[in-house]
Amino acid sequence: MNSGVITAMKPRTFRRHFRESFKNLRRNGWMTFAAVSAVTVTLLLTGVFLVIMLNLNKVATDIENDVEVRVHIKLIAEEADKEQLKMQIESIPEVESVDYSSKEEELQNIIQDMGSDFSLFEQSNPLYDVFIVKTARPQDTPDTARKIEQFEYTETAVYGEEKVENLFSFMKTARNTGAVLVAGLLFTAMFLISNTIKITIFARRKEIEIMKLVGATNGFIRWPFLLEGLWIGLLGSLIPITAIAVGYYYAEQALSARLSAHFIEFIGYLPLVLPVTGLLFIIAIFIGIWGSFISVRRFLNV
């Protein structure tokens, strides 16, 4: 007897909800505007901040990845001894690559960097032959250097001790702070947007009450609101997504040209813009629907 109400939604009814959701956006003009602008502002902030954080992270990672151990090989080492040292180094699990650079090559590098004055040293090269060692994780560099120091044919193993360790601890703090800020911003965005939607629905609780009085099922009442939430999310994401897509295009061009001299490289256009705008898009849709769902549910169950 009571089962008559709970039937699958007819396509006609779904079209009705669709139409109704658009009409409601228009009928509740100011409320729609408030909700859409809440989404716009918070997503814009989140998006811009994400872009900055991701790029800082990229720069930090690049710098970290440049960290290497330079192993000076004892002058007395024969070819076979060098081979033995290389194998010893490679046997350290953290080590990713070991490259040999002879003292002649080293000198050429210096001459290239510092100028031809240094070609005087070609007469009597004061440098060592070196192994350039990279670890899989930059953080393992200090320990690895210490281990390499113990080997028989190692003169010294240098990696810029103090500086590198300071850099690592700074990067760690910066990353954690950034992650917390992004999480906080996302949370604020969700909270603000769902609250705005809640207020717009609160203003329409009478509407829900009347729908229930004339025998609307909860599903029937909920659908237009969920769709409205979806449209609000979509509308609100338009400006942030466009702003980031266009803004990063110019920002990347302008800054890359200026900073490439300092070996700082930003994330490429598409690899950054696609995930960030994609994320904003998903957040917008999710928050819109979820905000509506939570708010309507409150009034349905009373």
Added chain:
Amino acid sequence: MIEMQHVTKKYPNGVTALSGVDVKIKQGEFVYIVGPSGAGKSTFIKLIYREEKPSEGRVMVGGINTATLRQRSIPTLRRQVGVVFQDFKLLPLLNVYENVAFALEVIEEEPAVIYKRVMEVLELIGLKHKARMLPAELSGGEQQRIAIARSIVNHPKVVIADEPTGNLDPDTSWDIMRLFETINEQGTTIVMATHNKEIVNTIRRRVIAIENGRIARDEQRGDYGYEA
């Protein structure tokens, strides 16, 4: 049609609004519910459209036991019961046509049927020419007529009215009463809570008087019985 057996309603705050109420209302009857303010009239009305559940006893409406009705099945009951309030409860952003059509949309009626039926009802209440206007552009009496149109558009077996003339001037109130009489003549049961002595004493129908949560009087063709 409507049957209450030993119905008691206690609210969570300790107030007992009704106690030991036994009533039977047959299909097609026209019943006034009268009594002092706070006597339990509104609770009586709310029990019928399952806004409230009885604390004890049974309330049967059109064969449905409202006490055991599951939350999700309440719409089934509401579709058999039209409701009219003192404050009209129209949706301010929908026009007249949309407000009335709404009750049919929720039962997923065919669009062609909705149009035909809404126009019929608007014709009946004499507001067909104002179908595109918003409630705020109409007088109180006109708004109440739209609320009545909405309550009957899906052919409910019973229309419940809680002080339907409470906000209206005397002339308009008579118009509204004539509309209820017309609806009743077509076989719809009417249960109306009212304070309007003149109406009750003029349009003589069954009167159920509630005092202190009990039925004090139940007379066919009764009178208001209180000094207004």
